[in-house]
Amino acid sequence: MTSKEHSGGGSQLEELNGFTNPGLPEHKPRLADSDPRAEKVAERQVAAWFILSMIGTIWFIVAYFLFTPGESMQSIRLHNMFVGLGAAVAMFSIGFGAVLWAKNLMSDHEGIDERHDIGGSEEDQAIALEILHQAKEESGIARRPLIRNTLIAALAIAPLPAVLVFRDLGPLPGDKLFNTLWEKGTRLIRDPGGIPSVDSERPIKADEVTIGSAYHVLPSGIGDHEASDHPINEKAKAAVLLMRIDPKELKEDPDRKDWSHDGIVAYSKICTHVGCPVALYEHQTHHLLCPCHQSTFDVTEHCKVIFGPAKRPLPQLPITVDSEGYLVAQSDFPEPVGPTFWEINHP
Template identity: 50%
Template structure:
C-alpha cells in the first residue's frame, strides 16, 4: 500500500497495490462552483424569497383548513354520518399532509435558492468538548444562521415560524377534541343483533319480526346456511341496517365472522350447544386486544388471526385465545336457521364486543 498526494485537491489517497486492484487513481477533486443567478441578482433573490414565502403561506392555509375541516365535519359518535367521516378524513389528511409538505418543499427551495452554497473544506481534528470547542460550535451555529440570511429576511422568518407553529394543529386539535368524548362502555353491551322484544321488525329484515338476519358484507344479502361451505370464511353484517343516525357505530359493533367446520371437531360447552348450526359458528370480528378486525382464517388449524398484533383465536373451541396479546375469547353470536334456510341471530353476542381492557360487567 502506498500513499499518493492528489494533484487536484492536495488530498492524500491510499492506493491499492495487490493484484487485481488498480495501481493508482486520480482524485477528481471538486467540480467548479457554479454561481446561481440569485447570488448576483437581487431581483432574482427577491423573487425566490417571495416563492418560498408563498409555499410557507400555502402550508399555513392548509393547516388552518385541516382544523376548520375537523370542526365543519364532526365525526363524534352521535352526529357522524358516512359522508362526514369521508370529508373529515379527506380534509384533515390533506391539511396535515400539505402543511407538512409545504414546510419541507419551502425549506429545500430556501436552501437551493438563497442559502450560501459555496463549498467548504473542513479539516478533521481531534474531538474535544472543552470551552473552546463549545465556543466554536456556537460560532458555527451563528455563522449558519447568518448564511441562511434569516435576520435579513424578516418575511421568511415570519413565514417559517407561522408554518412550523400551525402544521401540528390538524393532528393536535382532533386529539384534544376527543379527550372529552363520551366513553360510555354500556353501548358495547347491546348491538344490532339484539332481538326486537315487540316483534315489530320488517319481515324482510327480521325473522318473525324479532330476529335479525345475517347478511354478507358489504352486499347486504341474506345468507343461506347451505351456501356456507366448509373452510370458507364469510364477513357478515346485520341485514337491512338502516343508514341513519348511529349507523356507523351500529355496523362497527356488529361485524361478524361466519365459518363452517366439521361439526364433530367443535368443542361446545353444553350451554352453547345450540349456538351453532351444522358446524357453522359466528363470532365477533372485533379483536378483543385493541379492536382491529380479525380477518385471516387458517383452514388447516381453524384459527383466525388478527393482523395487528397476531392474536390468534381457535374457532373450534369457543374462539379462545391460543396466541398473542388478547386476553379474552371473541364473543359468540348464537345463530339459527329459518324455515327457508336463511341464518339469523337468535340472540345478541354473549358479552360486550371489542377490547377487553375496558372495565366490563358480565
C-alpha cells in the first residue's frame, strides 16, 4: 500500500468519526539543505561538540589523578566535583552533537512504512541492505569524514573513565576485614561525625546508656596523632551501633553471654548485604533496619536476619566495663565485617 492509499484509508476512517485526515505537512527545506556554507557550518558545529566530548573525557582522566581524595571531606568533594564535571561534559557533548547532526544534516523527509510480515527471504535481505545503504546516504556519514572521525574518536575514548572507576574497585579485601581498629581495652566513644579529634572524643559509661537508647560509636584513639593516618574506610569499618534493652528480653547463646553488659550490646554498623550503614533502630521491636534494601536484624537474638536480602547476622563486638565504669571492647570482632559477597577467605 502506498502512502497515498494509506492516507486515503485513514481519511475514510477518520471521516467516520467526523474528522478529515490532513495528510503529511508540506516539507520545508532547511537552510543547510540549500546553502553549502550553512551546511559546512552545521557540520563543524557537530564536530566541535564531539571534540568537546573528547576534552571532557581527557579532563576526567586528568582530574582523577590530579585531585586525589584525601581524608578530608573537602578533598573528596573536589575530587567528585571535577571528575563528575568531566564525565558530564563527555556524555552531554556526544548526545548534543548527535541531536544537532540529526536536526540539521540528516534527511528530514517524512514517510509512512507499512508493517510487513517478518521473514528472511532474499528479497527481504536485499531490502534491508538497501535501507542501510539509504540510511548511510541520508545521514551523510560516508561523505562527512570530519563528523565521522570526530564521533569515532569521541566514542573510542568515552569508556576510559569507566575503566578508571572499575579499577578503583581493587582486589578482594582478603583477610583485611578480619582486623579493625578495635582491640582489647579500647573504650567506646560517641561518633562525633567527620574526622574525629582528641578533643571530640567522649567515652561512654555504662550507666549513661538508658534502655531504648542507641549510639553510633567508634574506638577511642581514632582521633589522636597516631590514628590520624587511618583512612576514612578504616573508620567506617570500625563503626558500631550500641544499644541497651531489658536483659530479660535478650536471647543470648551460652557462649556469648559475656559479650554484653547488663543489656548493653554492640554490633557492626555495616550491613552484611552490600555494605550500607545500618542506622535505623526501632526500640519497641528491637529491630535494626538497613535503609538501602530493608534488611532487618533482631537485636534480641544476636542481630539475626528476620527480613530482607542479607544472609548473615551483623557481627557482634564483645564489650565489658573497665574499672572506671566506661564501656570497653573485649577484643576485635570475632568475624569479618561487611558484605558476604566479598567471599573473604581467612588464612
